[in-house]
Amino acid sequence: MSGMTPEEAVAHVVATNPTFAVAPTDVDGVTFRAFQNIPPNVPALMAAGHAQHADGTLPYLLYEGERWTYAQFCAEVRRMAQVLATSFTVGPGDRVAIAMRNYPELLASVLAISSTGATVVFVNAWWTTTELHYALEDSGARLVIADGPRVERLGPLVDELGLTVIGVRDGAGAAAHSYADLLNAAQSDAPLSVAIAPDDDFAVMYSSGTTGQPKGVVQTHRGATNAVFSWLMQAVIAPLVDPPAPDAPPAPRPSALVVTPLFHVTATHPLFLLSLVAGAHITLMHKWDAAEAVRLIEAEKITRFLSVPTQSAELMEAARTAETRLETLDYLGSGGAKRPGAQVAQLAEAFPNAGIATGWGMTETNALGIGMIGDDYLNRPESAGKLHPPVQELRLLDDDGNDVALGQLGEITVKSPANMRCYLNKPEATAEVLQDGWLRTGDLAVMDAEGYVTILDRKKNIIIRGGENIACLDVEGALHRLPQVMEACAFSVPDDRLGEVVGAAVQLRAGTSLSVDEMAQALDGQIAKFKLPVQLWTQDTPLMRGATDKIDRRGLQAACLQKEKT
Structure with a gap:
C-alpha cells in the first residue's frame, strides 16, 4: 500500500481526528492556528495520559533502580x-x-x-x-x-x-x-x-x-500543550506516510532515556511532557555516561534517545565498544546544537533500526520548530528540516522585515501558539523579537522550494557549548573584572566533542600577563565553569575594530583561529 505525502497526511489527520482539530484562536488580540480539543493546561496532561498508561498501571519512571x-x-x-x-x-x-x-x-x-x-x-x-x-x-x-x-x-x-x-x-x-x-x-x-x-x-x-x-x-500553558500535541501528531502521521507491512508486529511502547538537563526545553517538553500523553516510559540518568546509557537502552528497551550531538557521538562509540547496535532504538534525535553533517551517516550505520533525526527549536518556542528524520535527513545532513505542522507558520525576513526569496538568506521568524508570552521584566527585549505574534529568532537561514530550511548563521552572539547557550557578553563581563584586562572579546572555537567552546581575545594592561589557568582560578565562582574560555589570546594593543570602531568579533575570531593553525 502506498503512503500519503506528509502534507496529505497532515490534512487527513486534522480533518478526521478530533484530537488534532485546528482552528483560528485569538490570544491577546493576535490570531493563531491552535489545537481546539487538547488539554487546557499542563497539569491536565496527566489525566489525559491516564488511559495511555493502562489506567496508570504501567511502569512510568525509573531512576537508579527506583x-x-x-x-x-x-x-x-x-x-x-x-x-x-x-x-x-x-x-x-x-x-x-x-x-x-x-x-x-x-x-x-x-x-x-x-x-x-x-x-x-x-x-x-x-x-x-x-x-x-x-x-x-x-x-x-x-x-x-x-x-x-x-x-x-x-x-x-x-x-x-x-x-x-x-x-x-x-x-x-x-x-x-x-x-x-x-x-x-x-x-x-x-x-x-x-x-x-x-x-x-x-x-x-x-x-x-x-x-x-x-x-x-x-x-504559557497553551504554548506548552500545543508544542506537545504537535509532536504527538508526528506519531499519528508517520504510518500514513510510510505504512507498515500487513504482518508487522505492533509498535513497541515508547520509552525515552533522558540525558540532557531538565531545566532546558530539549528534555522537559519533547521528552517529559510528551511522555504523559504518549504513554511513554521515562528513564533518568544520574550523570551522563555513554557506557551506562548503552546498558540502560538494552536493559530497559529504550526506543527514544534525544540528546545534544556530543552525546549521540559518544553513544555511538560506546555501542561499538560493547559490540551492540541498540536494536530497540527507533528514534535518535539531536537538539540544543547542530549535529555535524558527517555524523549523520555514521549514526545511521551504527544504529540501523533507529531513525536518525534532527530538530531546531528554542526556549522561546517551547522547543517546537523545525525537524526531519530518516532518509530526509540522510539526504540533507546539513539542513535543519521542515516546519513541524500544523499550528506553526514560518517566514524568512530581511533586516527590514520583508520576506526574502527562496534560496536567499533571511532570519527565521515563526508564528504559533507555542511562542513565548514575553521576556520577563524586559518589555524592550520582548518588543524587539515579538511583533504581531511573529517571533524573530535571530537565526539566519535559507529555504528551498520543498520547504527544507538550512541554518547558516546566528545574529546573536551566542556560543552553543554542547547544548548550553553562553552569551559572549556574559563571558566578557567576567573577563573585564580581572585587573590585567583592558578589553575582552569572546567568541566560539570549534570543538570536535562539544561542537563549540569558549575562546577569548584580551588586551592586557602594560606589564601584566594572563594564562588560561590564571584566568580560570581568578574567575572561579564568578561565572559557571562551562562559560570559562578554554583558549585565550592575549595582546598589549587594542583589539581589532570594524568600520564603526566596535570590536570586530568575527574578524578577531578568524585571526585568532588562524594563529592557532600556524
Missing part, C-alpha cells in the same frame, strides 16, 4: 501539590523555583507547582550563587525546591532574598524543609481544584541572550 508506576507518580504529584497549597500557600500568581539535577522529584515538582496555578521557575543547576541571585530576584521566586549542591549555593541568599528552601535528597538535611518528609506527611492526594486558563503562565525558563544577563522566557 521505579514508579504512572499512578504512583501522579499520586506523588497530587500530594506535593496539596503540600504546596496548604503548607506554603502557593497558588495562582506565585512563582516557585526548581534547582536540582535530573532527579525524579524535579518531574513531580514541575507538575505539582503548576497544579496549584503557580508558575514554575526553572533554574540552571550549573549556576553560581551570583547567577542564582539574579534569577531569583528577577523572577520573584521565594520558594525553592533544591538538591544538596544547590541548597549550599543558595545559603548566602536565604536571608537576603527571604527564601524558603525545600531540600531534595542530599539537600534535605541542610534545608529548612525536607521534600520526602513533607510528602510522607501529606494528608491527601486528591487533585486540587484550581482554575488554570490556557493563557496563564506555565513556566519561566532562563535563556542566555546578547545582553549578558539571562532572559526569563515566559511560557
Whole structure:
C-alpha cells in the first residue's frame, strides 16, 4: 500500500481526528492556528495520559533502580501539590523555583507547582550563587525546591532574598524543609481544584541572550500543550506516510532515556511532557555516561534517545565498544546544537533500526520548530528540516522585515501558539523579537522550494557549548573584572566533542600577563565553569575594530583561529 505525502497526511489527520482539530484562536488580540480539543493546561496532561498508561498501571519512571508506576507518580504529584497549597500557600500568581539535577522529584515538582496555578521557575543547576541571585530576584521566586549542591549555593541568599528552601535528597538535611518528609506527611492526594486558563503562565525558563544577563522566557500553558500535541501528531502521521507491512508486529511502547538537563526545553517538553500523553516510559540518568546509557537502552528497551550531538557521538562509540547496535532504538534525535553533517551517516550505520533525526527549536518556542528524520535527513545532513505542522507558520525576513526569496538568506521568524508570552521584566527585549505574534529568532537561514530550511548563521552572539547557550557578553563581563584586562572579546572555537567552546581575545594592561589557568582560578565562582574560555589570546594593543570602531568579533575570531593553525 502506498503512503500519503506528509502534507496529505497532515490534512487527513486534522480533518478526521478530533484530537488534532485546528482552528483560528485569538490570544491577546493576535490570531493563531491552535489545537481546539487538547488539554487546557499542563497539569491536565496527566489525566489525559491516564488511559495511555493502562489506567496508570504501567511502569512510568525509573531512576537508579527506583521505579514508579504512572499512578504512583501522579499520586506523588497530587500530594506535593496539596503540600504546596496548604503548607506554603502557593497558588495562582506565585512563582516557585526548581534547582536540582535530573532527579525524579524535579518531574513531580514541575507538575505539582503548576497544579496549584503557580508558575514554575526553572533554574540552571550549573549556576553560581551570583547567577542564582539574579534569577531569583528577577523572577520573584521565594520558594525553592533544591538538591544538596544547590541548597549550599543558595545559603548566602536565604536571608537576603527571604527564601524558603525545600531540600531534595542530599539537600534535605541542610534545608529548612525536607521534600520526602513533607510528602510522607501529606494528608491527601486528591487533585486540587484550581482554575488554570490556557493563557496563564506555565513556566519561566532562563535563556542566555546578547545582553549578558539571562532572559526569563515566559511560557504559557497553551504554548506548552500545543508544542506537545504537535509532536504527538508526528506519531499519528508517520504510518500514513510510510505504512507498515500487513504482518508487522505492533509498535513497541515508547520509552525515552533522558540525558540532557531538565531545566532546558530539549528534555522537559519533547521528552517529559510528551511522555504523559504518549504513554511513554521515562528513564533518568544520574550523570551522563555513554557506557551506562548503552546498558540502560538494552536493559530497559529504550526506543527514544534525544540528546545534544556530543552525546549521540559518544553513544555511538560506546555501542561499538560493547559490540551492540541498540536494536530497540527507533528514534535518535539531536537538539540544543547542530549535529555535524558527517555524523549523520555514521549514526545511521551504527544504529540501523533507529531513525536518525534532527530538530531546531528554542526556549522561546517551547522547543517546537523545525525537524526531519530518516532518509530526509540522510539526504540533507546539513539542513535543519521542515516546519513541524500544523499550528506553526514560518517566514524568512530581511533586516527590514520583508520576506526574502527562496534560496536567499533571511532570519527565521515563526508564528504559533507555542511562542513565548514575553521576556520577563524586559518589555524592550520582548518588543524587539515579538511583533504581531511573529517571533524573530535571530537565526539566519535559507529555504528551498520543498520547504527544507538550512541554518547558516546566528545574529546573536551566542556560543552553543554542547547544548548550553553562553552569551559572549556574559563571558566578557567576567573577563573585564580581572585587573590585567583592558578589553575582552569572546567568541566560539570549534570543538570536535562539544561542537563549540569558549575562546577569548584580551588586551592586557602594560606589564601584566594572563594564562588560561590564571584566568580560570581568578574567575572561579564568578561565572559557571562551562562559560570559562578554554583558549585565550592575549595582546598589549587594542583589539581589532570594524568600520564603526566596535570590536570586530568575527574578524578577531578568524585571526585568532588562524594563529592557532600556524
